[in-house]
Amino acid sequence: MTVHIPFDNSYARLPDQFFARVQPTRVSAPRLIKLNHDLARQLGLDPEALSGPEAAEIFAGNRIPEGAEPIALAYAGHQFGGFVPQLGDGRAILLGEVVAPDGQRRDIQLKGSGRTPFSRGGDGRAALGPVLREYLVSEAMAALGIPTTRALAAATTGEVVERETSLPGAVLTRIAASHIRIGSFQYFAARGDVEAVRRLADYAIARHYPDAAAASQPYRAFLEGVVARQAQLVAQWLQVGFIHGVMNTDNMSISGETIDYGPCAFIDTYNPTQVFSSIDRHGRYAYGNQPGIAQWNLARLAECLLGLFSDDEDEAIAQANEALTSFADRFNTAYLGGLRRKLGLAEEREEDRALAQDLLERMAANKADFTLTFRRLGDAAADSAADAAVRSLFEDGAAYDGWAGRWRQRLAEEPQDAASRRAAMRRANPAFIPRNHRVEAVIEAAVQREDFGPFEELLTVLSAPYDDQADFAHYADPPPPGGGIYRTFCGT
Template identity: 55%
Template sequence: MELPEMAIPWKAEVVPDPRLLVLNEPLAAELGFDPEFLEGPEGLPLLIGNAVPDGATPVAQAYSGHQFGWFAPRLGDGRALLLGEILNADGRLCDVHLKGSGRTPFARGGDGFAVVGPMLREYVVSEAMHALGIPTTRSLAVVATERSVQRETALPGAVLTRVASSHLRVGSFQYARVAGDSGLLRRLADHAIARHYPAAAEADNPYLAMFEAVTAAQASLVAQWMLVGFIHGVMNTDNMAISGETIDYGPCAFMDEFDPATVYSSIDENGRYAYANQPVVAEWNLTRLAEALLPLFDDDEERAVALAQDALGAFRQQYSAAWLAGMKAKLGLDSSLANDVASPLIDELLALLQEGRVDYTSFFRRLGAAARGKDEPARNMFPEPDAFPAWAERWQALHPDADMMDRVNPAYVPRNHLVEEALDAATDGDLEPLRRLLEVVTDPYNERPGVERYAAAAPESFGPYRTFCGT
C-alpha cells in the first residue's frame, strides 16, 4: 500500500440480501467487467465490497478539510471505502470506491450508511455531467441493502459504487501537512504527480508545476459548472479533487430560474456555496492547497509564499477566459470576437434573465431557434417580452451559429422536480421513472419528440427547492 499513513485497511458491512437497483453497463464494459456477471450472485458482492479480489485491500482514506470555512484536521472516509484500483480500456488507472458501506474509524458520530435517494441522485447527476462533457467521477452501480436507515424517518439503505481518476483531495494534502511529516507530504505530492500530472515531474519545480496544473484544471471545471447552471452545494476542501473531476455529489442541483444567489443546499444557511460564489470558493480552496504545499515549493518560506501567490494569480484569468469562451459558444458567437464586444452583450443578457426570472437551461436552448430567425420561443420566456428584442437585434447582427449553439446548450439536464420524482418513486420500489430520466439526461443535446416534459421547467406547485446531503 502506498502512503499507509493516510489509509486504514477496513471492510464493508456485510449485506445479507443485496439487490441491484441500477448498473452502468457501458461503464462496466469500459472497466473490463461483464455486466451480466456483475448482476449475478458472484458479481453483486464485488460491487458492495462483500467479496474482494485476491490481493486487494480495501481502505478508508484519511483527509482533513475546511467545511463551510471551518477546519477539521481529521475527517476521512466515515462511510466510504476505496476498494482498489483498476485499469480501464484506455489503460488509465481508476479508483473503485464505495459510499454507504458502513462505519469506519473516521465515522465520528455517523452511522456509516447511505439511503436510496441520495445514492441515486449521485448516480443520475454524475452520469448527466459525464454526458455533458464535464469532468466527473462516474457511477457504476447502486445496490439496495434492504437495511432500514434512520434519517428524519426510516429509509431504505443503499450503497453507491463509483469510479474516479483518484480520490486525492485538497484535504488529503491538508492532512499530510497537519501531520507535520514533510516526507509524507512529499511522497503524497509525488504520487499525485505520477497519477495525474506526469509532465510536472520534468519541471524545474515539480511541486509548483503540479499546483499550477491543479489550478488550471479547477478553473476550467468550475467554468463548465457555471455554464450549465450546476451548483455543487458543498464545496468544502475535502470535496475538491486534485484530478479536476467533480466529486462528492451531495446537495447538488441544476439552477432553474437564473439567479446568481441561488442556493439549494439545506445546510448552506449563509449562501457560502451559492451559484455565483463557486469561482470564489474554488480560488479559496486552492489557496488552502497552496498553504499545504508551501514546504515543497521552496525551503525559504518567503520565496515559497511568493511562488504560491504568483501561481494563484493565474486562477482568475484562467477561469474568466474559460467562462467567456464558453459563453461565446452558448451564444453562437465566433471565438475570435473581441471580448470588449462580447462581454457587455453577455452581461446585459444575464441581467435580463435575472430580472425576468427566466429558466436558464430552456432559454439558451430556445435561443438556438432565435438564431434561425424564430424569436418567439425565447422572447415569450420573459414576463415583459419587449425587453428581449433590443438585445436580440444586436446579438443577431453578429451572425450567431445556431448549430454550434445546439452542440453546447443542452436540451435536457436533471431537472430538480424530475429528479425528486424519480428518487421518491425509487425509494418506494418503482424504478421506471429513474430509468426514463437516465435515458434522457445521458443524451442531453439530442432534442427529440416524446420527452418534452424533461425539457420543461418545474411547475409552480413544486415550490422552493431544498436538497440534503443524506448523512
C-alpha cells in the same frame, strides 16, 4: 459467471498513515438495481459477469473480490470555512484500482458500505435517495462533457438507515480518476508532516500530472496544473447552471473531476445568488460564488505545499501566489469562451463579455429559465421567427427584445451560415438537465413504491442531453409554478 476485476492498487502501497484498512459491513439482502454497462466496458470489465448474484454481493460489500485491498482514505478539510483536522472516508471504502483499456487508472469505491475509523459517530451507511441522486447527476454531468466521477452500480441492502425517518439502505459503486482531495494534503500539513505531504504530492504528480515531474519546479507545476483544471471545471459548471452545494476543501478533487454529489442542483430560473443546500444558510456556496470559493480552496492547497516550493518562506509564498493568480485569467477565459459558444459566437470581440452579461442580468431580472433560454437561442439564431419562444421565458418580453437586437447585430459579423451556427449552439446548450423536481420524483417513486421505472427513464433522457428527444420532450420543461425544489440535503 465469475466476476474478475484486474486490480492494481497503487494507493494502498503508500504508508499506513494515508488510510485505514477496513472491511465493508455485511448486509442482509443485497440486490443489484442498476449496472452501468457502458462504463463497465470502458473499464475493461465484463457487464454480463457484473450482472449476476455474485456481483450484487460485491456491490453491496458482502464479498471482497480477489485482488481488492479495502481502505478508507484519511483527509482533513475546511467545511464552510472552518477547518476540521480529521475527516476521512466515513462511509466509503476504496476497493482498489483498475487500469482501463485506455491506460487511465480508475478507483473503484463503495459509498455507503459501513463504518470506518473516520465515521465520527455516523453509521457509515447511505440511503437509497442520495445514491440515486448521485447516480443520476454524475452520469448527467458525464454526458454533458464535464469531468466527473461516475456511477458503475447501485445496490440496495435490504436494511434501513435511520435519518429523519427510516429509509431503505443502498450502496453506490463510484468510479474516479482518484479520491485525492485538497483535504488529503491538509491532513498531513496540519500535522506538520512535510515528508508525507511530499510523498502525496509525488504520488499525485505521477498519477495525474506526469509532465510536472520534468519541470524545473515540479511542485509548483503541480499546483499550476490543479489550478488550471479547477478553473476549467468551475467554468463548465456555470455554463450548465450547476451548483455543487458543498465546495469544502475535502470535496475538491486534485484530478479536476467533480466529486461528492450531496446537496447539488441545477438552477431553473437564472439567479446568481441561488442556493439549494439546506446546510448552506449564508450562501457561501451560491451559484455565482463558486469561482471565488474554488480559488480560496486552491489557496489552502498552496499553503500545504509551501515547504516543497523553497526553503525560503518569502520565495515559497511568492511562487504560490504566482500560481494562484493564474486562476482568474484561466477561469475568465474558459467561462467567456463557453458563453460565446452558447451565444453562437465563433470569433472573439471585446464587447462579447458585456453582451453576455447583459443577457444574464435581464434573465435574472425576468426569472427566465437558464437552460431553456440558451437552448431556444439556437433556433432564434437561425430564424428570427423563433424569437417568440425565447421571449415567452421572460416576465417582460421587451427585456429580451432590447438585447436581441444587439445580439443579431453581433451575429451578422460572424462568418458561419445559419444552419452551422444553430448546430454549434445545440452542441453547447443542452435541452435536458437533471431538473430538481424530476430527480425528486424519481427518488420518491423508488423509495416509496420501489418503482425504478422513472429512474431508468430519466437516466435514458440524461444520457443524450444535447439531442432532441421527441418522446421525452416534457423532461425539458421547467417545474410548474410553485413546483420547484429549493432545498437539497447532504444525505449523510
